[in-house]
Amino acid sequence: MVYSCISQNRQENSIPKDRFKNGQKMSLTFSTNQLYYKHNQPTTEKLMRIHEDQNNSYRSKSTCGYCRETGHNQYQCPHVKGDWENFLSKWKFPVDKNGLPIKRGYNQVAWARGIGNNDALTINIYNNCFASWFRNCRKAYAVQLERGFNLAGKPKRKVPAARTCGFCGSKSHTRRNCSTMEQFLKDCYKANENWRRAAYCELVEQAGLSVGACVEVSVSEGYSRPTTQKTGIITKINWDTINVLSACTSTSSFAHSPLKVEILVNGEKRTLKNLHNKFKCLGKNGAGNGYWGVELTKVITNSPTPLPPEWITSYKESFETLVKKKTSEQLKHGMASDYSSPNIMAHIAAWK
Numbered sequence: 001m002v003y004s005c006i007s008q009n010r011q012e013n014s015i016p017k018d019r020f021k022n023g024q025k026m027s028l029t030f031s032t033n034q035l036y037y038k039h040n041q042p043t044t045e046k047l048m049r050i051h052e053d054q055n056n057s058y059r060s061k062s063t064c065g066y067c068r069e070t071g072h073n074q075y076q077c078p079h080v081k082g083d084w085e086n087f088l089s090k091w092k093f094p095v096d097k098n099g100l101p102i103k104r105g106y107n108q109v110a111w112a113r114g115i116g117n118n119d120a121l122t123i124n125i126y127n128n129c130f131a132s133w134f135r136n137c138r139k140a141y142a143v144q145l146e147r148g149f150n151l152a153g154k155p156k157r158k159v160p161a162a163r164t165c166g167f168c169g170s171k172s173h174t175r176r177n178c179s180t181m182e183q184f185l186k187d188c189y190k191a192n193e194n195w196r197r198a199a200y201c202e203l204v205e206q207a208g209l210s211v212g213a214c215v216e217v218s219v220s221e222g223y224s225r226p227t228t229q230k231t232g233i234i235t236k237i238n239w240d241t242i243n244v245l246s247a248c249t250s251t252s253s254f255a256h257s258p259l260k261v262e263i264l265v266n267g268e269k270r271t272l273k274n275l276h277n278k279f280k281c282l283g284k285n286g287a288g289n290g291y292w293g294v295e296l297t298k299v300i301t302n303s304p305t306p307l308p309p310e311w312i313t314s315y316k317e318s319f320e321t322l323v324k325k326k327t328s329e330q331l332k333h334g335m336a337s338d339y340s341s342p343n344i345m346a347h348i349a350a351w352k
């Protein structure tokens, strides 16, 4: 229904393929559904019934999005041009041979209800469905105009836009061979190595953060109630995902990289919060939004579980994803909807 032009083209152009013994072709919808229901294959009987139904009235005929007649779509609709031009020049709505407003798009219900005491225009000015007719007609008219009211022919192919680099915006190359991006990626690897060395030194060697370490934490018992000191054990640290961007001083909407430390206190799983206030290597972008968190006071005893040396150099894939998905502008200034975001380009340059 929605893709009336597509289904129509398929009906006209496609050569039936023999997918079943009796030569019936499989509907697109059904073959797609089958992917999802792999484990629940329909029986042959069911298959055949679907195909029999399809040959009769399984798929309703596509109708014009504007006039609701079958056999064409709204961009090929012969009523659009006249209706719109009558409306603009004579302030007239489409009418049937009795002079009554006729079915166009979705507005017939309201029109039918309103006819009687008032003229069609008065009724419909106050009627949402007038707006719906207006939208439908204007939209179809605009496209038809663009196609030169060539109702039979297919639209001309648009001239492809000049290729630009999705990363730096240059017209002379694409993202695939962007030297700016390549260099930035190398800088990211280097910056991340430098940061991870520093983080290892500060978090692991000096502070003694490690899974299994015994820590003292201050636990708040509720809003504006005093905190109490408790002992807990670190059960989990997300070493795998913290990276140089954890040091950014403001939070990025697409590259938030918080250090998450889970601990067990009184048999409850909690997280450490405000870690960016304790460690130099962490910025706001490296802080979790731990509302339910507890504050780390000190590490009591530490059972060192050193990270493997490759930890320093791993985590390259995420930077590759970052440069594929974002432009250099977004890396500098964040997304348009961001309130405040770190300048990731400058941050990498500072750490490389």
Ligand SMILES: [Zn+2]
Pocket (backbone or CB within 6 Å): 064, 065, 066, 067, 068, 069, 072, 073, 074, 076, 077, 078, 079
């Ligand atoms: Zn039509």
Ligand SMILES: [Zn+2]
Pocket (backbone or CB within 6 Å): 165, 166, 167, 168, 169, 170, 173, 174, 175, 177, 178, 179, 180, 181
């Ligand atoms: Zn480029």
